[in-house]
Amino acid sequence: MGCLRLCLAPHPGAVREALAILRAWLAGIDVPAEARDCCELVLAELLNNVVEHARPASPVRLIVAPGAGGRLCIVLSDGGRPMPGLRLPPPHLPALNVAASALPEGGFGWPLVHRLATRLRYRRHRGRNWLCLVLPPRAAPAEPGAR
Amino acid sequence: MQIRSTPHSGAMLLEVAEPRIDAVVAIRFKEHVRDAAGPGPGPVILDLSAVRFIDSSGLGALVAAMKLLGPERPLILCQPSEPVAKVLRLTRMESVFTIHSSPQDALAGLPGAA
Numbered sequence: 001m002g003c004l005r006l007c008l009a010p011h012p013g014a015v016r017e018a019l020a021i022l023r024a025w026l027a028g029i030d031v032p033a034e035a036r037d038c039c040e041l042v043l044a045e046l047l048n049n050v051v052e053h054a055r056p057a058s059p060v061r062l063i064v065a066p067g068a069g070g071r072l073c074i075v076l077s078d079g080g081r082p083m084p085g086l087r088l089p090p091p092h093l094p095a096l097n098v099a100a101s102a103l104p105e106g107g108f109g110w111p112l113v114h115r116l117a118t119r120l121r122y123r124r125h126r127g128r129n130w131l132c133l134v135l136p137p138r139a140a141p142a143e144p145g146a147r
Numbered sequence: 148m149q150i151r152s153t154p155h156s157g158a159m160l161l162e163v164a165e166p167r168i169d170a171v172v173a174i175r176f177k178e179h180v181r182d183a184a185g186p187g188p189g190p191v192i193l194d195l196s197a198v199r200f201i202d203s204s205g206l207g208a209l210v211a212a213m214k215l216l217g218p219e220r221p222l223i224l225c226q227p228s229e230p231v232a233k234v235l236r237l238t239r240m241e242s243v244f245t246i247h248s249s250p251q252d253a254l255a256g257l258p259g260a261a
Binding site: 037044048096111 | 171207239
């Protein structure tokens with residue numbers, strides 16, 4: 001089974017197109033439906049983050065490779081701004097025990113990625129951001145940090 | 148962004164006729180919901196059965212819509228598909244929204260319903 005390699009322009013419309021290509025590719029490989037949905041969600045979060053926060057001037061590069069036992073291995077790189085503090089954002093969900101008018105409208109993306117991915121790694125190398133992660137065939141909704 | 152609205156006694160039923168609530172549609176989602184909900188009064192029931200994908204920006208858009216409608220017009224979610232229910236679960240937002248398994252259940256649960 002071959003890898004999916006994509007090079008996409010850093011804007012929201014291109015992210016949507018890339019996710020459509022990803023879905024078509026996932027439909028052709030042997031992974032459970034739940035893992036396909038999970039892969040689409042995680043890549044939506046990661047690609048939207050790159051477009052919104054890293055804001056690279058050059059195309060974003062993505063590789064998705066089928067691994068043993070239905071795993072999916074993902075490498076994402078971009079030439080945008082580094083992650084603050086050169087580290088991954090934390091896995092904590094925003095506080096929800098607040099007044100309805102103060103409920104958070106953001107801050108859910110990285111907690112979702114931390115919950116769904118394993119072996120999540122970030123590295124800044126030669127002016128590029130590199131993210132590597134593995135998606136298990138069945139995402140365990142475990143507390144992040146427990147792994 | 149397609150939202151079909153059907154008035155019921157004391158509530159407005161909105162059917163999101165979009166397969167995705169993602170970053171592309173999230174920006175204007177709350178205004179679409181407010182416009183489709185009309186002047187009210189009463190709760191707004193959002194049928195999510197046609198939505199197959201939601202990401203964190205879409206989730207934020209649901210929260211924004213709830214806040215824009217305000218306490219006088221509570222936003223009630225109904226029949227989320229499995230991928231949408233999973234995102235609500237993983238972010239613990241199922242504890243924030245009232246969620247029903249069908250529009251009928253949502254309507255039956257309203258104050259004053261027979």
